Amino acid sequence: DTGVSQDPRHKITKRGQNVTFRCDPISEHNRLYWYRQTLGQGPEFLTYFQNEAQLEKSRLLSDRFSAERPKGSFSTLEIQRTEQGDSAMYLCASSFVGLEQFFGPGTRLTVL
Amino acid sequence: KNEVEQSPQNLTAQEGEFITINCSYSVGISALHWLQQHPGGGIVSLFMLSSGKKKHGRLIATINIQEKHSSLHITASHPRDSAVYICAVGYNNNDMRFGAGTRLTVKP
Numbered sequence: 210d211t212g213v214s215q216d217p218r219h220k221i222t223k224r225g226q227n228v229t230f231r232c233d234p235i236s237e238h239n240r241l242y243w244y245r246q247t248l249g250q251g252p253e254f255l256t257y258f259q260n261e262a263q264l265e266k267s268r269l270l271s272d273r274f275s276a277e278r279p280k281g282s283f284s285t286l287e288i289q290r291t292e293q294g295d296s297a298m299y300l301c302a303s304s305f306v307g308l309e310q311f312f313g314p315g316t317r318l319t320v321l
Numbered sequence: 322k323n324e325v326e327q328s329p330q331n332l333t334a335q336e337g338e339f340i341t342i343n344c345s346y347s348v349g350i351s352a353l354h355w356l357q358q359h360p361g362g363g364i365v366s367l368f369m370l371s372s373g374k375k376k377h378g379r380l381i382a383t384i385n386i387q388e389k390h391s392s393l394h395i396t397a398s399h400p401r402d403s404a405v406y407i408c409a410v411g412y413n414n415n416d417m418r419f420g421a422g423t424r425l426t427v428k429p
């Protein structure tokens with residue numbers, strides 16, 4: 210399968226713990242995006258990378274959130290000191306510049 | 322107010338019916354996307370369009386740039402079409418804004 214993959218698919222954690230999610234994009238794609246989706250809502254943009262450069266971050270991305278794409282391939286999204294409001298589906302997508310985005314299956318985070 | 326408005330929020334249809342989902346947006350865009358999301362979260366891109374009309378199988382997407390409006394049509398609907406359909410608009414900086422989605426249920 211050469212689509213976008215995300216790991217883990219589900220994560221349950223206690224409030225205050227740190228969590229890290231991984232996204233492996235389609236290998237040729239130079240753009241990688243992170244989105245957050247809460248129940249009953251459409252996805253919200255968090256950040257995106259072009260190759261290894263993080264080009265834009267949403268105001269939703271507080272200082273507890275950090276994303277990296279160290280070699281321009283896979284990306285990680287870390288949330289420090291998780292809060293119950295962080296519970297959501299975290300979606301990753303990849304694309305060529307200006308072309309359609311391909312989405313991964315998402316990581317569902319539950320903060321207890 | 323969401324930049325992207327979809328209607329209806331929920332739609333129930335009988336198998337075989339013609340379905341229309343609408344999307345309106347408030348500012349100029351570089352492209353509009355229609356996405357399908359099944360239970361469990363996976364999102365599939367159905368269409369990306371910046372003008373006119375596109376067709377893929379039983380799905381048709383249209384966009385009117387002047388009116389800032391797009392529609393997704395499903396002909397001869399089938400229970401397997403049941404999903405959430407999301408409209409998203411893209412801007413030149415590659416940012417995207419998503420609608421809240423339309424939950425479609427097609428009954429046999």
